[in-house]
Amino acid sequence: MVPTRRSFLLRATAAALCTAGLALQPALAADPIKIGLITALSGESARAGEALTRGMAIAIDEINAKGGLLDGRQVVLVRRDDEGNPAKGMAAARELIFKEKVAVLFGGLDTPVSMAIVPIVNQEKVPFMGPWAAGTAITHNAGKPNFVFRVSAMDEIVDSAMVQYAQKTFQTARPGMILVNNPWGESNEKGLNAALAAAKVAPAGVEKFQPNDLDVVPQLSRLKAAGADTLFLVGNVGPSAQVVKSLDRMGWKVPIVSHWGPAGGRFTELAGPNAKNVHFVQTYSFFGKQGPVGEKVMQALKAKYSDIKGPQDITPAVGVANAYDGMQLAALAIEQAGSTDGDAVRQGFYKIGRYDGLIKTYEQPFTPASHDALREDDYVWTHFIDNRILPVKGVQ
Amino acid sequence: MLLMSAIVSGLGLGSMYGLMALGFYLTYAVSGTVNFAQGSSMMLGAVLTYTFAQTLGWPLAPALLAALALCALYGLVVERLAVRPFASRGSNAWLMSTVALGIVLDNVVMFTFGKEPRSLPSPLAQAPLEIGGLGLGVYPLQLLIPLVGLALAAALHTLSRRTRWGVALLAVVQNPGAARLMGIPVRHAIMAAFAVSTLFAGVAGALVAPLFNVQADMGTLFGLKAFVVAILGGITSAWGVMVAGLLFGVVEALITVALGSGYTQIISFTLVIVMLAVRPNGLFGRADVRKV
Numbered sequence: 001m002v003p004t005r006r007s008f009l010l011r012a013t014a015a016a017l018c019t020a021g022l023a024l025q026p027a028l029a030a031d032p033i034k035i036g037l038i039t040a041l042s043g044e045s046a047r048a049g050e051a052l053t054r055g056m057a058i059a060i061d062e063i064n065a066k067g068g069l070l071d072g073r074q075v076v077l078v079r080r081d082d083e084g085n086p087a088k089g090m091a092a093a094r095e096l097i098f099k100e101k102v103a104v105l106f107g108g109l110d111t112p113v114s115m116a117i118v119p120i121v122n123q124e125k126v127p128f129m130g131p132w133a134a135g136t137a138i139t140h141n142a143g144k145p146n147f148v149f150r151v152s153a154m155d156e157i158v159d160s161a162m163v164q165y166a167q168k169t170f171q172t173a174r175p176g177m178i179l180v181n182n183p184w185g186e187s188n189e190k191g192l193n194a195a196l197a198a199a200k201v202a203p204a205g206v207e208k209f210q211p212n213d214l215d216v217v218p219q220l221s222r223l224k225a226a227g228a229d230t231l232f233l234v235g236n237v238g239p240s241a242q243v244v245k246s247l248d249r250m251g252w253k254v255p256i257v258s259h260w261g262p263a264g265g266r267f268t269e270l271a272g273p274n275a276k277n278v279h280f281v282q283t284y285s286f287f288g289k290q291g292p293v294g295e296k297v298m299q300a301l302k303a304k305y306s307d308i309k310g311p312q313d314i315t316p317a318v319g320v321a322n323a324y325d326g327m328q329l330a331a332l333a334i335e336q337a338g339s340t341d342g343d344a345v346r347q348g349f350y351k352i353g354r355y356d357g358l359i360k361t362y363e364q365p366f367t368p369a370s371h372d373a374l375r376e377d378d379y380v381w382t383h384f385i386d387n388r389i390l391p392v393k394g395v396q
Numbered sequence: 397m398l399l400m401s402a403i404v405s406g407l408g409l410g411s412m413y414g415l416m417a418l419g420f421y422l423t424y425a426v427s428g429t430v431n432f433a434q435g436s437s438m439m440l441g442a443v444l445t446y447t448f449a450q451t452l453g454w455p456l457a458p459a460l461l462a463a464l465a466l467c468a469l470y471g472l473v474v475e476r477l478a479v480r481p482f483a484s485r486g487s488n489a490w491l492m493s494t495v496a497l498g499i500v501l502d503n504v505v506m507f508t509f510g511k512e513p514r515s516l517p518s519p520l521a522q523a524p525l526e527i528g529g530l531g532l533g534v535y536p537l538q539l540l541i542p543l544v545g546l547a548l549a550a551a552l553h554t555l556s557r558r559t560r561w562g563v564a565l566l567a568v569v570q571n572p573g574a575a576r577l578m579g580i581p582v583r584h585a586i587m588a589a590f591a592v593s594t595l596f597a598g599v600a601g602a603l604v605a606p607l608f609n610v611q612a613d614m615g616t617l618f619g620l621k622a623f624v625v626a627i628l629g630g631i632t633s634a635w636g637v638m639v640a641g642l643l644f645g646v647v648e649a650l651i652t653v654a655l656g657s658g659y660t661q662i663i664s665f666t667l668v669i670v671m672l673a674v675r676p677n678g679l680f681g682r683a684d685v686r687k688v
Contacts, residue, residue: 042511043611181658210657212617214608215405218653221398238513238609249401249524249535269515270609272522 032076033069033340035060035330036102038092038117039109039132041081044238048109048264051319052131053079056106058300058320059327069334078102084109084236086116093117097124103340104129104330106323109264110236111135111184121147125342127349129330131322134158134259135187139371147346149366151326151359151373152318153260155184158281159191161379162257163199165279166230170255174204176228178219178243180235180261181208188234188259204228211239216246224252233258233278237265244271244278255279263316268384275384282382283374284321284359285391286311293358297324312388325357329365329373401534402649408538408607410645411545412438412600416622417629417637418549419593424631425569426589429483429490431474433498434597435619440501441467441598442605442614443509446516456518460602467598468591470501475590498619506612513614518606541603542642548596549638565589597622624668630681640679644668 037056039049060075068074078100080092089107096102097120104127108114114133121128122143130138130150139150166172177192179185189206196203204226207219220243223231233243233256240262247254258280268275286298301308301320314320332355334340337348349366365373381392416438420430431437444466448459478493520537556562567575568585576582601615608614621644629640647667651660671679 042506044513044609046511208656208658210660213657215649215652217401217405218398219656241609251524251526265512266514270513272515 030071030073032074033334034076034078034096034100034102035327036093036096036100036105036107037077037079038082038089038096038105038107038113039079040084040113041079043084044236045084045109045264047266048132048316048319049081051314051316052106052109052323053077054301054305055131055320055323056327058297058304059324059331061300061304063328063331069331070339075331082107082110082113084113086110086113089113090116090120093120097121097126102126103334104345106131106326106330108133108138111138111187112182114138115183118143118148125346127330127333127342127345129326131326132319133184135184136191137183137187145343145346146371147342149329149349149371149373151329151365152322153281153283153374153379154372155187155259156191156194157376158259158379159188160195160198161281161376162192162232162259163195163201165281165381166232166255166257167199167201169279170230170257172230172255172257173201174227175201175230175232175257176204176223176226177206177232177234178216178223179206179208179233180239181210185234192232209235209239209243211236213239214242216243217250220246220250220252224250224254228254230254231256234261235259236261237263237267237270240278241267241270241272241275244274248272248274253277260316260318262384263318263382263389266387268387277383279381279383279392282316282380282389283318283378285380285382285389286314286317286321287390293356297321297358315387315389317389321358325355325359325362325373328357329355329362398653399650402653403646404534404538406646406649407642408541408645409604409648410642411542411638412604412618412641413622413625413644414629414638414641415545415548415596415600416618417626417641418552418634419596420623420626421629421631421634421637422552422589422596423586423593424626426565427479427483427586429479430494430623430626431471431479431498431590431593432491432494432623433474433501433619434593434622435615435617436498436501437467437470437474437594437597437615438601438604438618438622439505439612439615440470440594441601442516442610443505443601443612444598445602445605446514446610447509450514450516463602464595464598468595471591471594472587474594475587479590480586502612502615509610509612511612513609513611516605516610521606535607537603537606544599544603545641546638548599549634552592553634561588624665628668628671628678630678633678633680636678636680643679 039052041049056077060077064074082089082092106129107117108130109132111133118141128148130152132152134153134155136155139148179189205223207223209216209219231254256278258278260280262278262280332352333345333348336351337344355362360378382389383392416434419434424430444463445459448454448462449456478497479490482489521535525534556565564580565585567580568582572582625641625644626637629637648660648664651663
């Protein structure tokens with residue numbers, strides 16, 4: 001093409017505009033800091049996964065509004081669905097670590113998935129924050145050093161709380177355990193046995209069920225025959241609902257003290273009207289008088305998500321609360337570290353002093369000896385009324 | 397009492413396996429092919445019943461009819477898209493393509509129906525049966541399921557021997573070439589077989605849905621067990637697969653009662669292997685010679 005005057009003018013104008021455009025751009029923001037989240041975004045616990053997302057999103061919005069981290073770098077959330085499957089969780093972890101190069105990895109709704117990811121993050125030296133999965137061995141792992149932190153309940157402590165609550169509320173003398181047959185169930189079996197031994201109470205029996213079992217009547221019948229006066233239940237939404245339905249079929253009315261599996265999904269819809277008899281532990285409730293942080297988070301949730309009009313729509317609350325505090329603490333750790341280097345951030349966690357959080361005010365939440373930020377006093381006992389999680393009246 | 401509720405529960409699940417296995421029998425007998433993703437057809441029945449009855453609020457009867465009609469339609473789609481292109485060329489690729497279509501369906505349902513399990517309430521699954529105030533541990537629905545399953549199997553048996561269309565179907569089973577020469581529309585017979593096969597799976601799904609939860613992946617294990625039941629019963633015998641289904645269901649339930657559910661799959665599938673080692677053509681499989 002013969003360069004004509006017109007085509008020269010066109011190209012010159014284009015070049016000028018480009019240069020002007022580049023010059024007018026704000027000082028190119030440095031690379032964003034990516035935070036990864038691997039959780040169940042589909043299946044029975046999809047609601048819990050969505051709650052974790054929302055808690056983190058609200059925290060990240062706040063952080064970015066204040067100017068981001070490490071001199072103006074914006075924080076970005078990258079999510080992957082593990083479908084509750086440990087193998088998929090591991091694949092997602094590798095992708096987020098090697099391809100997306102996340103600074104901190106949040107993850108695990110299901111204990112088995114978290115347990116599978118723990119060796120990877122310890123080996124690759126990427127800090128891992130658990131906002132839900134409660135398996136004791138997740139933070140009490142063999143990593144030297146240990147890169148796994150948690151803002152959530154821990155089975156050992158929950159089990160002790162379950163025993164105390166049962167004794168106080170139902171005068172339990174002979175509890176029966178009905179537990180899911182997977183690493184989470186095993187973690188709690190250990191914890192419950194230890195707590196019962198400490199309380200000098202002998203269990204009526206221990207029964208297991210598969211996560212996709214449809215009929216738990218045989219196991220429950222054996223517990224009933226052994227004289228169980230209360231049931232300790234550990235399982236996700238689906239199987240917990242089947243336990244309630246099986247009890248309905250048997251016509252056995254017995255108090256049920258549960259870990260927080262039922263909180264993960266539509267428990268009342270799946271279990272039926274007797275869902276309200278299951279008392280389970282939570283770390284936070286948006287009902288009742290909220291502190292300033294609680295008010296601030298609720299406002300932000302209502303503004304960002306059109307389906308949230310009040311505390312009854314923030315279900316499960318623990319997902320939102322744990323993830324929010326977890327993200328804020330991770331941000332503090334990154335600031336303390338002064339970089340996104342894995343080991344520096346890990347040490348940054350230990351340097352966190354005081355943080356006025358949503359669940360509580362944290363004072364040096366993490367030390368080399370303790371990677372769990374929450375304790376027994378932070379638990380709340382609740383149950384489902386329709387599809388809302390409400391504190392049990394007249395308790396605590 | 398525990399034993400009784402286990403047996404009833406086992407008969408219920410077993411008749412579901414049997415119904416789905418009947419679908420395998422039908423299409424295999426007529427065309428030598430099966431829809432390997434029968435579990436997805438079962439899931440479709442449950443999901444569609446939920447959609448019509450719960451999401452759209454239709455009364456149960458029209459909801460069921462609409463759901464089952466669509467299941468039958470899906471059977472025609474399976475035959476046209478995943479079986480005919482390969483079987484007509486003598487290829488075995490329909491094995492994989494039916495599986496693939498099933499996976500596609502599962503994922504489409506996940507996108508549209510949602511990723512969470514939902515509950516399909518039924519008046520027959522609300523209050524357990526009682527005799528003299530003592531809970532029997534079963535819902536009325538659990539008694540209804542085996543009755544429906546056996547009734548459908550009996551209906552298939554009768555219709556295939558007493559009606560013109562049924563006899564034509566048997567002719568196709570016996571000798572497709574001769575049947576074609578006699579003017580029997582073989583292609584239509586195959587299409588009908590697939591439609592009935594997914595219809596049966598849909599019935600199984602709709603019946604079982606109030607007991608369990610409705611979700612996109614509910615059919616996978618069912619479909620696998622149904623195929624095992626079909627082989628166990630001898631895929632060339634309708635009554636055989638039904639009986640095998642009931643047997644498998646009851647054995648599963650009894651193992652769960654005796655040993656706990658951790659051992660159920662291990663032992664029941666080991667027994668299947670043993671059975672097939674003893675009778676390789678299945679429990680009831682035999683050369684079927686019948687004059688039409």
